Structure formats: C-alpha cells, structure tokens
Amino acid sequence: MTNAGEGQQRILAAGxxxxxxxEARQQGxxxxxxxxxxxxxxxxxxxxxxxxxxxxxxxxxxxxxxIIGSVIILLLVAISIFPGFFAPGDPNAQNLTLARQGPxxxxxxxxxxxxxxxxxxxxxxxxxxxVVGVLATLLxxxxxxxVGLFAGYFGGKTDSFLxxxxxxxxGLPFVLGAIVILSVFNAGIQGAPGTIRIMLQxxxxxxxxxxxxxxxxxxxxxxxxxxxxxxxxxxxxxxSHTRIIFKHVLPxxxxxxxxxxxxxxxxxxxxxxxxxxxxxxxxxxxVSWGMMISDSQQYIISTPHMLLFPAGFLVxxxxxxxxxxxxxxxxxxxxxx
Amino acid sequence: xxxxxxxxxxxxxxxxVLLAAGCGxxxxxxxxxxTGTLEDPITVQWGEPQSELVPTNSNDTFGSQVLNPMFTGLxxxxxxxxxxxxxxxxxxxxxxxxxxxxxxxKQGWKFHNGEEVTADNFVRAWNYGAYAxxxxxxxxxxxxIQGYDAVHPADPDGEEGPKKPPEPSAEKMSGLKVVDDHTxxxxxxxxxxVFPTKIGYQAFVPxxxxxxxxxxxxxxxxxxxxxxxxxxxTPQQSLTLTRYKDYQGDxxxxxxxxxxxxxxxxxxxxxxxxxxxxxxxxxxxxxxxADNRWKDELGERxxxxxxxxxxxxxxxxxKEKFKNPDLRKALSLAIDREKIVKQVFNGEATAxxxxxxxxxxxxxxKGSCGEWCNYDKAKAKEHLKKAGGFxxxxxxxxxxxxxxxxxxxxVAGSIRDTLGIxxxxxxxxxxxxxxxxxxxxxxxxxxxxxxxxxxxxxRTFLKPLYTTSGSANNTGYSSEKFDNLIAxxxxxxxVDKANQLYNQAASQLGKDVPSxxxxxxxxxxxxxxxxxxxxxxxxxxxxxxxxxxxxxxx
Numbered sequence: 040m041t042n043a044g045e046g047q048q049r050i051l052a053a054g055x056x057x058x059x060x061x062e063a064r065q066q067g068x069x070x071x072x073x074x075x076x077x078x079x080x081x082x083x084x085x086x087x088x089x090x091x092x093x094x095x096x097x098x099x100x101x102x103x104x105x106i107i108g109s110v111i112i113l114l115l116v117a118i119s120i121f122p123g124f125f126a127p128g129d130p131n132a133q134n135l136t137l138a139r140q141g142p143x144x145x146x147x148x149x150x151x152x153x154x155x156x157x158x159x160x161x162x163x164x165x166x167x168x169x170v171v172g173v174l175a176t177l178l179x180x181x182x183x184x185x186v187g188l189f190a191g192y193f194g195g196k197t198d199s200f201l202x203x204x205x206x207x208x209x210g211l212p213f214v215l216g217a218i219v220i221l222s223v224f225n226a227g228i229q230g231a232p233g234t235i236r237i238m239l240q241x242x243x244x245x246x247x248x249x250x251x252x253x254x255x256x257x258x259x260x261x262x263x264x265x266x267x268x269x270x271x272x273x274x275x276x277x278x279s280h281t282r283i284i285f286k287h288v289l290p291x292x293x294x295x296x297x298x299x300x301x302x303x304x305x306x307x308x309x310x311x312x313x314x315x316x317x318x319x320x321x322x323x324x325x326v327s328w329g330m331m332i333s334d335s336q337q338y339i340i341s342t343p344h345m346l347l348f349p350a351g352f353l354v355x356x357x358x359x360x361x362x363x364x365x366x367x368x369x370x371x372x373x374x375x376x
Numbered sequence: 377x378x379x380x381x382x383x384x385x386x387x388x389x390x391x392x393v394l395l396a397a398g399c400g401x402x403x404x405x406x407x408x409x410x411t412g413t414l415e416d417p418i419t420v421q422w423g424e425p426q427s428e429l430v431p432t433n434s435n436d437t438f439g440s441q442v443l444n445p446m447f448t449g450l451x452x453x454x455x456x457x458x459x460x461x462x463x464x465x466x467x468x469x470x471x472x473x474x475x476x477x478x479x480x481x482k483q484g485w486k487f488h489n490g491e492e493v494t495a496d497n498f499v500r501a502w503n504y505g506a507y508a509x510x511x512x513x514x515x516x517x518x519x520x521i522q523g524y525d526a527v528h529p530a531d532p533d534g535e536e537g538p539k540k541p542p543e544p545s546a547e548k549m550s551g552l553k554v555v556d557d558h559t560x561x562x563x564x565x566x567x568x569x570v571f572p573t574k575i576g577y578q579a580f581v582p583x584x585x586x587x588x589x590x591x592x593x594x595x596x597x598x599x600x601x602x603x604x605x606x607x608x609x610t611p612q613q614s615l616t617l618t619r620y621k622d623y624q625g626d627x628x629x630x631x632x633x634x635x636x637x638x639x640x641x642x643x644x645x646x647x648x649x650x651x652x653x654x655x656x657x658x659x660x661x662x663x664x665x666a667d668n669r670w671k672d673e674l675g676e677r678x679x680x681x682x683x684x685x686x687x688x689x690x691x692x693x694x695k696e697k698f699k700n701p702d703l704r705k706a707l708s709l710a711i712d713r714e715k716i717v718k719q720v721f722n723g724e725a726t727a728x729x730x731x732x733x734x735x736x737x738x739x740x741x742k743g744s745c746g747e748w749c750n751y752d753k754a755k756a757k758e759h760l761k762k763a764g765g766f767x768x769x770x771x772x773x774x775x776x777x778x779x780x781x782x783x784x785x786x787v788a789g790s791i792r793d794t795l796g797i798x799x800x801x802x803x804x805x806x807x808x809x810x811x812x813x814x815x816x817x818x819x820x821x822x823x824x825x826x827x828x829x830x831x832x833x834x835r836t837f838l839k840p841l842y843t844t845s846g847s848a849n850n851t852g853y854s855s856e857k858f859d860n861l862i863a864x865x866x867x868x869x870x871v872d873k874a875n876q877l878y879n880q881a882a883s884q885l886g887k888d889v890p891s892x893x894x895x896x897x898x899x900x901x902x903x904x905x906x907x908x909x910x911x912x913x914x915x916x917x918x919x920x921x922x923x924x925x926x927x928x929x930x
Contacts, residue, residue, distance in 0.1 A: 133789035135720075153782070153785060222805065322800060324801075341666055
C-alpha cells in the first residue's frame with residue numbers, strides 16, 4: 040500500500056498549505072522521486088514549479104511510444120491543414136476509364152470504382168475524418184467523464200438519477216437515435232445543409248448518443264477512488280467537493296477513460312461513414328475516410344486496394360492516438376510511478 | 377441419384393444454417409423423372425405478398441408472381457417482348473364514336489373449378505374492383521370506364537387532412553353491358569386509343585362465381601382461369617401451383633408443379649440457386665453484382681435483359697435557374713452515359729437515347745433525346761455559356777435507401793469535370809421523404825427519378841410524367857404542344873396511329889429537355905441447371921409458363 044500512502048502524503052501536504060498547495064505537493068512528490076534520479080542540470084527553482092502535468096511531461100519526453108505517436112499525429116494534423124501540399128490533385132476528379140485500376144506509378148494507391156485517385160482522396164479525406172473523430176471523442180469523453188465523476192463521487196440519489204438517465208441513451212440503438220436526431224436537425228432545410236453545419240451535427244449526435252459509455256467507466260473509477268484514504272483525509276481537512284473531485288479523484292480516474300477514448304476515436308470515424316451512407320452525414324463533394332471505406336465494401340474481393348488504403352490510414356491514426364493515450368495515461372497515473 | 381433436399385427458408389436468422397446446407401449439397405441435385413412434378417417441384421424465389429391474393433386488390437410483384445399464371449384476362453403481355461396480344465378475347469372491336477368496345481370471348485374456357493368463363497364473370501369482377509365500398513387497391517385502373525365516378529367518387533382529401541369520401545351513388549359502372557354469354561360492351565368516358573392494351577394489366581381478369589359466393593374461402597384457395605392452378609400454401613413459407621390441364625390458351629406451361637418459396641435474403645437464395653437447391657431467382661445480391669461476379673459464377677444460367685423502365689434526372693423547372701433550356705441541355709450533354717453504364721453498371725444497363733425505354737413495344741423510341749443525350753464536352757460548355765453560366769453549387773438529390781449512391785456520384789463527377797461547376801449531392805434518407813419533397817416542389821436541383829411501364833404503350837412514359845396535369849409530373853414542365861399531342865394520340869383511331877403520335881410527343885420533349893434521360897437497368901436473375909429454359913418478364917417477375925425442365929441425366 041505504498042501508493043496509497045504516497046497519495047495521502049500529497050493530500051496532507053496540500054491541505055496543510057492552503058495557498059501554496061501546488062508548490063507543497065510538488066515538493067512532496069519530487070521528494071519521493073528525485074533522490075533516486077538526480078538531475079543536476081535542473082535548477083531547483085524549476086523543479087518547484089512542476090505540477091502533475093509538469094511531472095507527466097518530464098516522464099513523457101523519455102517514452103518512445105509518446106514520441107512516435109506524436110510525430111504521426113503531427114503529420115496527420117499537417118495533412119489535414121494543408122492537404123494540397125501532400126497531394127496537389129483534385130480529390131473528386133474522375134476518369135471512368137481508369138476505374139478500379141490497381142496501384143501504379145501514376146497513382147500509388149490506385150483508382151476507385153469510378154476512377155478517382157485514391158491517394159489524393161485519402162490525403163484530402165483526412166481533414167473531415169480527423170476533425171469528426173477527435174472532436175466527437177473529446178465531446179463524448181467530456182460529457183461522460185463529468186457526469187460519471189459526479190455520479191460516482193456523490194453516489195446515492197444523484198448516482199441513481201444520473202445512471203438511469205445515462206441508461207436511456209445507452210438503450211437507444213445508435214443508428215436509430217442518430218436518424219431521429221439528425222432528421223429533426225435537417226427538417227425544413229431545402230437542399231443539402233452546409234458542410235460545417237453537418238460536421239457539427241454529426242459531432243453533436245455522436246456526443247449525445249455515445250457519452251454513457253465513458254460515463255459508466257468514469258463512474259466506476261470514481262466510486263473506487265473516493266473510498267481511498269487520501270480522499271477521506273482531504274474531506275477531514277475540510278476541502279470542498281469541487282476541490283476533491285478535480286484535484287484528487289479526477290487524476291486517479293483518467294486512465295480507464297483515456298483507454299476508451301483512444302479506441303472510440305476509430306469507431307467514431309466509422310460512425311461518420313454510416314451516417315453519410317444513410318444520407319444524414321457528410322455528402323459529396325466532401326471526402327472522408329469513412330465514406331471511402333463504406334463505398335469500397337462491394338468491391339472488397341475484386342478491388343481490395345479501394346478498402347486497404349483508407350482503412351490503413353484510419354488504423355495508423357487510431358494506433359497513433361492509442362500510443363499517445365497509453366503514454367499519457369502512464370505519465371498521469373500516480374500509481375504507475 | 378441423390379434425393380433432392382427441400383429447403384424452405386423462413387427467418388433471416390436461419391440463413392447461416394441454410395447457407396451451410398446449401399454448400400453441403402456439393403453439386404446439388406440432378407434432374408430425375410420426378411423433376412417438375414408435385415413430388416419434386418421446380419422452386420422459385422418468392423416473397424410474402426403484401427395483400428390478399430385477389431387480382432383487383434394485389435399490386436405488389438410477389439402477388440403478381442402467383443396471380444399472373446393463375447388468371448388470364450382479355451389481353452396478355454408476352455413475357456419475353458412485353459407485346460400485348462389477345463388471350464381470352466376473340467376480338468375487341470371499336471365503335472365509330474371511338475368510345476365503345478365490343479368484346480367477344482373465346483368459348484369453352486373454364487375456371488379451375490369447372491365453371492365456364494362468361495362475359496358476366498368479367499363485368500362482375502370489374503364492377504367489384506371499381507366499387508369504392510370494396511376498397512380495392514387497383515380500383516383506379518378502371519377509371520376510364522363510363523360510370524366509374526358514380527361507383528368510386530373522388531376522395532376529397534385536401535389541405536385540411538383526410539375527409540370522408542361521399543357514398544357511391546351506384547354499385548355498377550354504367551359503361552359495362554353484358555350482351556350475351558360471350559359478348560360484352562365497354563363504354564369509356566372519352567376516347568382512349570390504347571385502352572385495349574391497358575386491359576392486359578392483372579386487375580382486368582375475370583372472377584368465378586365462387587368468389588362472390590364465398591370470398592373468405594377464395595382468399596385461402598384462389599380459383600382462376602389461367603395456365604396454373606392453386607395447389608397449396610403455407611403462409612410465410614411457400615405456395616405451390618400445378619399445371620391446369622384443360623387450359624385453352626396458347627401460353628400453357630410445360631412444368632407440372634411449381635413451388636414459390638419465400639426468401640428474405642437475396643444472398644441465401646443466390647447460394648441455394650448455385651447449389652441447385654432453388655431453380656429460379658429474380659434478385660442478385662449486391663455482393664455478387666460487383667465486377668459482374670454473378671455472371672462469371674453462373675455463366676449461361678444468368679438472365680439479363682432490359683427492364684421496361686427508365687431512370688432520369690428530373691429538373692425542377694419551378695426554380696428560376698432551371699427555366700433556361702440551355703442550362704438543361706448543357707447538363708444533359710455533360711453526362712457521359714456510355715462510360716457510366718460500362719464502369720458503374722458493368723454493362724448491365726443501357727444508356728438512354730430518349731424518354732421511352734429501349735425496345736419498348738409500340739414504336740421503338742428512335743432517340744427522341746437526340747444530340748442532347750450524347751456526351752459532348754465542347755457543346756456542353758457552349759450551352760452553359762449561352763445560359764449565362766451557373767452560380768453556386770448544383771445539388772443533385774437522391775434517396776439514400778435505394779442503391780443509387782454510386783451512379784449518381786459518377787453523374788455528379790461527370791457534370792463537375794465537364795462543365796467546371798461546383799456539384800454536390802443531397803441524399804434524402806427515405807423514399808417517403810423524397811416523394812414528399814418531389815410532390816411539394818421542394819427540390820433545389822436535379823433529382824433522380826425512376827419509372828417502370830405499367831402497360832406496353834409509350835403513353836405510360838409520357839402522360840403521367842410530362843403532361844401539365846400528369847399524376848407524376850414532378851418537374852413542373854408544361855407545354856401546350858406536348859399536351860395537345862398526347863390528347864390527340866389518346867383519341868387516335870388505331871393503336872398504331874396513337875403510338876406514332878406518342879412518339880411525336882416524345883420528340884417534343886427532345887426540344888425542351890424537361891428531364892435528362894440517363895439509362896435503363898437490366899432485369900437480372902438466373903435459373904438452375906435443372907431448367908433448360910426460363911425467363912423473367914420485364915417487371916422482374918419469373919414467367920412460369922416459359923419454364924422447361926432440362927433433360928434427365930444431364
């Protein structure tokens with residue numbers, strides 16, 4: 040139970056120095072760690088300012104997983120912002136005579152079922168997919184974590200109410216719920232709504248329908264965390280609920296939600312495609328990986344490259360986020376240290 | 377010789393088991409002497425019909441699949457060419473005022489229960505179908521006959537929602553008169569030259585006295601006068617027909633027993649067909665359509681022939697932009713139909729050259745669309761320039777619940793690349809919503825529209841879609857010249873003359889381009905090794921009378 044002791048020590052320190060809490064806790068933490076790993080180049084003053092995140096950053100910089108993950112993500116972000124730099128072509132230019140031709144020197148990824156260059160489309164599709172995937176994940180995790188944290192921490196009637204409320208959404212089949220929500224949003228619009236509007240709608244819909252999963256994960260983690268001695272100690276010292284929740288419970292609950300979030304990202308990119316397919320999501324001329332993957336389903340046997348390249352990019356993206364999430368989780372979790 | 381296994385798939389959940397069963401059969405079963413008899417019937421893919429098996433009340437294709445062989449009307453459409461020809465009618469003669477037809481029936485025809493088919497059977501059946509109180513789905517098929525409005529007053533449903541329709545003031549249409557047992561007269565409200573063609577539709581068949589005596593019994597055990605008679609039915613599973621040996625018509629079948637088997641999944645039926653556990657299918661699963669895999673797998677057993685229908689891109693002429701004929705022509709010229717048909721449909725479709733389906737009976741449409749349906753980049757740009765360009769995004773709409781996404785994306789790409797304008801797609805989630813948007817003139821750009829012929833005259837492609845008051849006029853097109861030509865054709869003295877005028881009317885569309893003809897899909901299906909012959913009609917319904925069992929020992 041050394042971990043619990045360590046945590047407790049931190050809390051005690053935090054409680055004792057009401058104003059200079061951060062400083063004090065850092066001292067307490069660094070006190071545990073620094074003697075083992077002396078860093079003579081770091082001036083003592085800087086050490087004092089490192090908080091939970093500062094600590095994590097120090098830890099992360101040394102992890103190859105984090106470095107690889109971030110490099111891939113930075114590259115993907117660059118692709119999303121400047122797709123024209125990586126693929127100068129027009130993603131929707133079609134040449135029917137080239138339909139379904141395999142990879143060649145002219146087209147490294149080949150052509151799709153109506154003769155569009157898959158490489159150009161994959162590059163130009165990154166933006167919509169990553170924006171929808173990342174924002175939907177952030178929204179889902181934000182709503183879910185917050186509700187789960189409150190439900191788990193307060194328990195009792197609050198918990199019952201919030202948990203039942205979440206179950207309403209959990210019981211709703213995703214596609215059915217999305218059809219209802221998006222049809223309501225789209226009602227009364229003549230023609231196709233704008234791209235940004237659709238993106239926001241899709242992100243909101245995914246957020247509204249998918250949050251209960253992260254809520255449940257967060258809730259169970261919070262229930263476990265609130266029974267720890269350091270939480271009781273903080274209570275005993277008169278810390279407010281808000282303080283306890285955000286300073287003590289939250290950091291100890293992040294790990295499982297983080298794991299879920301990195302995996303959910305890939306799932307949400309796929310959901311975007313499902314909605315497009317039903318006529319509720321993004322539409323031509325917008326390009327997205329999800330749409331490319333769903334369009335290729337029919338040709339999986341005869342034209343596998345139509346599926347492999349966009350799916351490959353999606354896998355790499357998810358993998359990068361998983362690596363990043365893994366590293367961040369390890370760095371943030373005080374128990375892992 | 378292995379005993380043929382009968383598989384009656386019902387629930388979708390069973391499909392995996394069935395698939396295994398189908399594969400386990402290896403080469404399937406061979407043809408024996410019993411093949412085609414009740415002991416080992418020829419099996420046909422089917423689906424549970426939506427309504428009862430009464431000809432005036434059934435209008436889905438699964439109903440047609442069993443009612444067509446069970447009943448024979450005055451006129452029948454050839455299953456191969458869709459040409460109309462007299463069946464029970466010995467002659468149909470038109471009076472001088474072009475409003476009254478005298479129908480003489482062939483003698484000696486009997487219903488499956490032994491009753492003789494008389495003029496009274498036709499008149500009673502048609503009156504039953506038209507009478508509002510019987511609420512038959514095909515009632516409006518009879519609306520050209522004099523006295524229809526008295527037995528079926530128009531439903532006054534309007535803006536304020538449904539209203540109770542007025543009570544019919546008569547039970548029988550005044551336009552139908554029995555002369556003797558084998559002669560009756562049909563008087564129409566006004567001249568309608570293609571009426572003798574229209575009565576080949578399934579609603580115009582005779583019904584036996586047994587129907588009027590006990591309708592409940594008839595629904596369970598329908599009695600017709602066609603080449604096949606009802607044998608047995610297991611609801612949600614199958615229906616068996618046997619050959620009617622005393623059939624008098626020349627379209628008698630050759631197979632003794634045919635069993636319609638309900639399949640809920642095209643994939644299951646396809647697997648069963650491949651292993652000879654099923655003899656005829658009329659749908660090909662999407663997964664097998666890609667790259668024409670089904671044709672490779674089925675070889676000569678694959679059936680592919682033109683559908684009597686057409687897919688067009690309707691233009692919302694109620695929107696200011698689309699009132700300009702040059703813009704409409706530019707869009708039509710910008711679509712590379714040939715390449716789309718070849719690459720997207722793998723050649724299983726025909727590029728449109730006019731507004732009437734290709735090879736359609738009644739004067740083939742010799743390219744009423746003319747030059748506008750040929751892809752021509754330079755000319756398209758020239759017309760766009762003449763039209764003053766196109767501002768903003770051109771949005772093409774389609775319904776997402778049909779398999780349209782791929783080809784309409786190709787059409788959008790073709791327009792975009794040719795004209796250099798912004799093109800987007802708008803997928804409307806369900807066909808219901810899509811239909812509402814069309815009815816309420818809410819389309820903002822070109823929209824997909826499919827049309828299948830009801831009866832074999834070019835009129836079926838023109839009157840409802842493009843006349844000012846047409847029941848399915850979604851474009852807002854209104855041309856006095858066109859309306860007049862159709863009216864003139866309706867009153868023409870002969871069918872040939874009428875068809876000629878209909879084709880002239882189609883040429884008028886070629887001048888105005890109210891919609892852009894795109895292509896005609898093929899009807900696709902297949903037969904097993906146990907059948908030497910067999911085809912589908914142009915409405916995708918298996919034509920049972922064309923089936924021939926293969927020689928034993930093959």
